Each structure stands twice: as C-alpha cells, then as structure tokens.
Amino acid sequence: MAMEMRLPVARKPLSERLGRDTKKHLVVPGDTITTDTGFMRGHGTYMGEEKLIASVAGSVERVNKLICVKALKTRYIGEVGDIVVGRITEVQQKRWKVETNSRLDSVLLLSSMNLPGGELRRRSAEDELAMRGFLQEGDLISDGQGSQGHGSVAL
Amino acid sequence: MAGLELLSDQGYRVDGRRAGELRKIQARMGVFAQADGSAYIEQGNTKALAVVYGPHEIRGSRARALPDRALVNCQYSSATFSTGERKRRPHGDRKSCEMGLQLRQTFEAAILTQLHPRSQIDIYVQVLQADGGTYAACVNAATLAVLDAGIPMRDFVCACSAGFVDGTALADLSHVEEAAGGPQLALALLPASGQIALLEMDARLHEDHLERVLEAAAQAARDVHTLLDRVVRQHRAELRGGHRLVLGAGFPAADPAHLHVGERHGLHHGGGAVCGRRPCPGFCPGLRRPPQEVGGSASGLA
Numbered sequence: 001m002a003m004e005m006r007l008p009v010a011r012k013p014l015s016e017r018l019g020r021d022t023k024k025h026l027v028v029p030g031d032t033i034t035t036d037t038g039f040m041r042g043h044g045t046y047m048g049e050e051k052l053i054a055s056v057a058g059s060v061e062r063v064n065k066l067i068c069v070k071a072l073k074t075r076y077i078g079e080v081g082d083i084v085v086g087r088i089t090e091v092q093q094k095r096w097k098v099e100t101n102s103r104l105d106s107v108l109l110l111s112s113m114n115l116p117g118g119e120l121r122r123r124s125a126e127d128e129l130a131m132r133g134f135l136q137e138g139d140l141i142s143d144g145q146g147s148q149g150h151g152s153v154a155l
Numbered sequence: 156m157a158g159l160e161l162l163s164d165q166g167y168r169v170d171g172r173r174a175g176e177l178r179k180i181q182a183r184m185g186v187f188a189q190a191d192g193s194a195y196i197e198q199g200n201t202k203a204l205a206v207v208y209g210p211h212e213i214r215g216s217r218a219r220a221l222p223d224r225a226l227v228n229c230q231y232s233s234a235t236f237s238t239g240e241r242k243r244r245p246h247g248d249r250k251s252c253e254m255g256l257q258l259r260q261t262f263e264a265a266i267l268t269q270l271h272p273r274s275q276i277d278i279y280v281q282v283l284q285a286d287g288g289t290y291a292a293c294v295n296a297a298t299l300a301v302l303d304a305g306i307p308m309r310d311f312v313c314a315c316s317a318g319f320v321d322g323t324a325l326a327d328l329s330h331v332e333e334a335a336g337g338p339q340l341a342l343a344l345l346p347a348s349g350q351i352a353l354l355e356m357d358a359r360l361h362e363d364h365l366e367r368v369l370e371a372a373a374q375a376a377r378d379v380h381t382l383l384d385r386v387v388r389q390h391r392a393e394l395r396g397g398h399r400l401v402l403g404a405g406f407p408a409a410d411p412a413h414l415h416v417g418e419r420h421g422l423h424h425g426g427g428a429v430c431g432r433r434p435c436p437g438f439c440p441g442l443r444r445p446p447q448e449v450g451g452s453a454s455g456l457a
Contacts, residue, residue, distance in 0.1 A: 004188040028387050030310030030347035044307065046267065055267055055307035057387050071305035072391060075191065104274055105212040
C-alpha cells in the first residue's frame with residue numbers, strides 16, 4: 001500500500017528553474033487578475049467591483065477572451081471519455097448513484113445499461129424491479145463513457 | 156492584589172511583544188493526504204489543525220440538501236491535552252457547538268456556496284494546544300485547508316483577537332492576557348475588501364475605545380493575511396518542485412510530473428502500480444487523451 005510521508009529535511013528554496021513556471025501567473029483567492037472588463041470569466045474567478053478576482057489558489061489560464069484559474073487540487077471533475085471506477089451507493093428509481101470521489105455522486109441510468117442478450121427495448125417496470133439483481137449497494141463498477149450533467153457525472 | 160502587569164511602562168507585554176505585534180505564525184498545508192484539504196497552524200503556542208472534505212454528496216438526510224447552494228458543516232473540537240489541566244470535553248458540549256456555529260457563519264460568508272448546489276462541505280478543526288486566540292487560529296487553519304481543497308472562496312479569511320489594557324489596544328492575545336479579564340474581541344476579516352466576516356465580543360467596552368480595538372484587530376488580521384499568502388505560495392512552490400516522496404512496496408519515488416496530472420486519471424499511481432510499466436511513462440496509454448499539464452491550454456472547464 002502506498003503511503004505518503006513528509007520527511008523532515010531542509011527544503012531548498014524554489015528557484016524558478018523550469019522555464020514554463022516563470023510564465024505562470026500564480027494567484028490566491030482575493031487577488032485581482034485584471035481590471036479589464038473585456039474578458040469573460042471562467043472557472044475559478046468571480047466578478048467583484050469591476051474587477052476579475054480569483055476564487056481559488058492556482059495558475060491563471062487565458063484562452064483568447066476567457067480567463068480561468070485552474071486550482072492545484074480539486075475533486076475529480078468528469079470529462080467525456082474518462083474511464084472511472086466507482087462504487088454503488090444507492091439504488092433509486094430507474095438509476096443507480098455511484099460514488100466516484102467527485103463533487104456529487106455520479107449517476108448511472110438504467111436506460112444506459114446494456115441488457116443481457118444485447119436487446120434494445122424500452123425498460124419496463126420489471127426491469128426496474130430487477131435493478132437490484134444487476135447492481136447492489138457496495139458493488140464496484142468501471143465505466144468508460146462520461147458526460148457532464150449539472151455538476152454530476154452521468155455514466 | 157499584585158496583578159500581572161499586562162503592559163509595562165515601556166510598552167512591552169508579558170511575553171515581550173509590543174502592543175500591535177503578532178505572535179510567531181507557522182503554517183503547513185496539505186498535511187493529510189487522505190483529506191481533500193488540510194492545514195496546520197501555530198500561532199505562538201496555540202496549535203490548530205483543520206481538515207476539509209468536500210464538496211461531496213450530502214450523507215445522511217437528503218432533506219438537508221439546499222437546492223441552490225452548498226451546505227457548510229463545521230465541527231470544532233479541543234484536545235484533552237490542549238489546556239493546562241487535562242480536561243475531557245464531550246463532543247456535543249456548548250463551547251464546541253458555539254465555536255462550530257461561529258466557524259460556519261464565518262465560512263458561509265467566504266465560500267462561494269452557489270457554485271456547488273446540493274452538496275456538502277465539511278470543515279473539522281481541532282485545537283491541539285490552546286494558548287489564547289483559539290478562534291483565530293481555527294479560522295486561519297480552516298482558511299488554508301479550504302484553499303488546499305480547491306474550494307472557491309471570495310478571499311482569505313484572516314482572524315485575530317484584540318484586547319484593551321491601559322488605554323492601549325493589544326493585538327493577538329495570549330492565554331495570560333485573556334484570563335486577566337479585560338475586554339477582548341475576535342475579528343474575522345476578508346482582507347482584500349476589508350469586509351468583516353465575523354466580529355465577536357462578550358465583554359464590556361466603552362464605545363469610544365471600540366474604534367481603536369477594532370482597528371488593531373483589523374491591522375493584525377491583515378498581517379496574518381500577508382503570512383498566510385506566503386505560506387500558500389511556498390506550498391505551491393514545494394508541489395511544483397516535487398519534494399514529495401511516495402513510499403510503498405517497491406514503488407519508485409513519484410515522478411514530479413505525476414503531481415500535475417493527478418485527477419485526470421485517478422487510477423494511475425506512481426511507478427506503474429496499476430499497469431506495471433516501469434519506468435512510468437506518466438500517463439495510461441489506455442486513455443484516449445494524453446494528460447493535460449497544469450498550465451497547459453485552458454479547456455474552459457476547471
């Protein structure tokens with residue numbers, strides 16, 4: 001089992017030896033990124049008093065008119081195409097709730113599950129009742145399709 | 156009664172500080188790997204530890220979920236060995252509840268809860284050694300922990316206590332000064348805008364003096380902000396420098412590149428733990444996209 005340990009050695013002061021680091025504009029919450037109102041604000045920023053202010057500690061990224069601040073560490077944020085491993089936490093009507101260490105539990109819909117035998121049909125009431133037969137609380141699953149929905153990931 | 160002289164004629168306090176001087180502050184972020192965010196702070200002899208989990212799905216009663224913002228849940232606890240006398244403090248006792256409530260009010264003002272509806276953010280603070288200014292130390296530690304967790308906040312929340320002795324406002328009271336019984340207030344400030352997140356006092360103070368004491372506390376809080384800012388930048392510098400070592404059964408030390416790409420493929424541990432490839436190429440070939448480094452082109456999604 002991997003364990004992370006911090007050893008009590010004297011830390012070398014950071015010199016900006018990596019070229020790409022010197023170009024990074026590092027901000028903390030409360031720092032003004034720009035007073036130019038022409039920019040669109042992305043994640044990690046908010047507008048306050050005519051200024052664009054950072055809301056997380058991270059590096060500023062700019063794509064044309066969009067400014068966002070990428071935090072150093074956040075919970076997992078689902079992207080389309082990611083393969084995730086999750087554990088079932090709840091069996092609800094027509095869907096399962098899966099815990100994937102992200103901001104909200106991910107959702108696995110009954111309709112997105114391939115039925116045994118490969119048949120394509122409308123899910124009926126019997127399928128709903130049989131949900132627990134497929135996946136129960138505590139089961140571990142791995143899924144390869146992801147799409148963002150309203151803060152939670154749909155598997 | 157020969158009382159303890161809190162402020163000498165030359166203007167020195169019991170521990171040799173000046174009236175507006177803070178105690179020595181040392182802080183570390185990211186002390187627990189398993190929590191989303193964690194921090195440890197020492198303000199003089201007061202030591203506090205804060206741990207943050209979240210935002211995550213609301214556990215327990217679903218009914219408590221707020222449809223438009225996140226629920227902030229704060230718990231304060233004081234170790235039995237934190238004071239001079241070892242004292243067992245049961246979990247639900249009045250002081251802990253009150254402190255928890257004050258911390259919750261403070262952080263609800265600072266955290267941008269509208270960005271995470273229907274989720275919960277847990278902040279647990281524990282005081283390991285109490286030498287005055289415990290509320291302030293808790294707030295400062297919790298601020299660093301929330302920052303470490305990547306939860307969006309309006310600004311730092313910096314707190315400090317202040318008192319009033321012999322016509323002079325003192326900043327950052329120690330236990331001796333607090334126990335002397337004079338008026339004392341605790342202030343939590345958002346330094347960039349100067350907004351007050353929480354102001355608490357339960358003593359009697361003439362209103363003529365309030366201005367001065369408040370100003371002393373506010374200045375001390377701004378000084379704390381300078382220090383915490385430095386701590387955050389140093390922590391970030393350490394992460395980039397890759398001074399972290401991952402130990403385990405035969406795994407090689409983590410490549411610094413891994414620290415950047417952590418959440419993109421959460422399965423992949425340093426050193427080929429999952430796929431067995433050594434040396435670790437830095438990404439799992441099974442993914443359709445190579446990892447994005449911190450500071451690469453913005454994808455538009457945080």
